[in-house]
Amino acid sequence: MTPTLWLVVPAAGCGRRMGADRPKQYLTLGGRTVLSHTLSRLHAAFPEARLCLCLDADDSHFNPAWVPFRDWRRVDGGVERVDSVINALEAIVAEEGDEQALVLVHDVARPCVDAGDLARLFAVVDDDPVGGLLAAPVADTMKRDDGAGRVARTEDRAGMWHALTPQGFRLGVLRRALTRVRAEGVTVTDEASAVEALGLAPRLVPGRRDNLKITHPEDLALAGRILAAQASDERSIGHEECR
Ligand SMILES: Nc1ccn([C@@H]2O[C@H](COP(=O)(O)OP(=O)(O)OP(=O)(O)O)[C@@H](O)[C@H]2O)c(=O)n1
Numbered sequence: 583m584t585p586t587l588w589l590v591v592p593a594a595g596c597g598r599r600m601g602a603d604r605p606k607q608y609l610t611l612g613g614r615t616v617l618s619h620t621l622s623r624l625h626a627a628f629p630e631a632r633l634c635l636c637l638d639a640d641d642s643h644f645n646p647a648w649v650p651f652r653d654w655r656r657v658d659g660g661v662e663r664v665d666s667v668i669n670a671l672e673a674i675v676a677e678e679g680d681e682q683a684l685v686l687v688h689d690v691a692r693p694c695v696d697a698g699d700l701a702r703l704f705a706v707v708d709d710d711p712v713g714g715l716l717a718a719p720v721a722d723t724m725k726r727d728d729g730a731g732r733v734a735r736t737e738d739r740a741g742m743w744h745a746l747t748p749q750g751f752r753l754g755v756l757r758r759a760l761t762r763v764r765a766e767g768v769t770v771t772d773e774a775s776a777v778e779a780l781g782l783a784p785r786l787v788p789g790r791r792d793n794l795k796i797t798h799p800e801d802l803a804l805a806g807r808i809l810a811a812q813a814s815d816e817r818s819i820g821h822e823e824c825r
């Protein structure tokens with residue numbers, strides 16, 4: 583039997599760096615919330631997946647109408663991202679008997695994720711014994727600061743990648759990795775770091791650099807321009823196909 587595909591969307595953050603009057607996933611682009619855009623992108627790529635949405639227990643902004651999935655459930659987020667994802671995995675384990683179920687974890691703050699990237703990531707992680715993540719090769723020169731606003735040194739950018747999301751792993755591997763780093767007090771900012779701490783090497787799946795994580799105020803307008811450009815490209819491709 584084909585293992586189930588689960589999508590975990592951490593959406594319980596407060597958007598401190600955005601500094602808005604609400605969590606950034608509830609800011610709007612083109613009249614729709616960031617959360618709605620992100621879930622629509624994931625649903626277009628994986629309409630039959632099962633969704634586990636991590637929301638703050640006191641979230642007063644969420645509207646279930648923004649969830650396009652037929653099979654979805656809400657779990658309470660945790661203090662940190664890793665706690666939110668672990669809460670989702672525990673809810674999945676309670677429903678899913680198969681540790682081989684594939685779990686893709688995607689930030690709600692990444693609404694511009696490309697359908698082709700999603701398809702390529704799924705194809706890789708569905709056929710890999712470890713799993714992997716979308717990532718973009720570093721194209722800028724990278725500086726390490728001295729803590730006082732000056733350059734301490736330039737880092738070698740060869741072989742450096744920006745980790746993006748989704749990041750995809752088998753349920754058993756991911757649950758073991760995240761619970762272990764939390765138990766050991768190891769701080770991780772993505773799922774792949776926890777899997778690496780098991781001594782495993784996730785696959786790097788090259789992804790588009792416009793898979794932006796909305797983090798700072800200027801990112802919102804940039805994400806809006808990316809979404810508009812992607813929509814325009816889709817319309818022009820649609821016209822081409824009609825000719
Ligand atoms: N306790 C947390 C913290 C973060 N997230 C989610 O993890 C993703 C990436 O986190 P980040 O971009 O840091 O979002 P925030 O934590 O909201 O931002 P900030 O750090 O600026 O507060 C976001 O989709 C966020 O909603 C979560 O589900 N639970």
Ligand SMILES: C[C@](O)(CO)[C@H](O)COP(=O)(O)O
Pocket residue numbers: 663689744745746747771772773795797
């Ligand atoms: C998971 C992630 O998006 C990969 O780059 C990133 O680590 C999230 O970091 P944040 O500080 O929680 O936004």
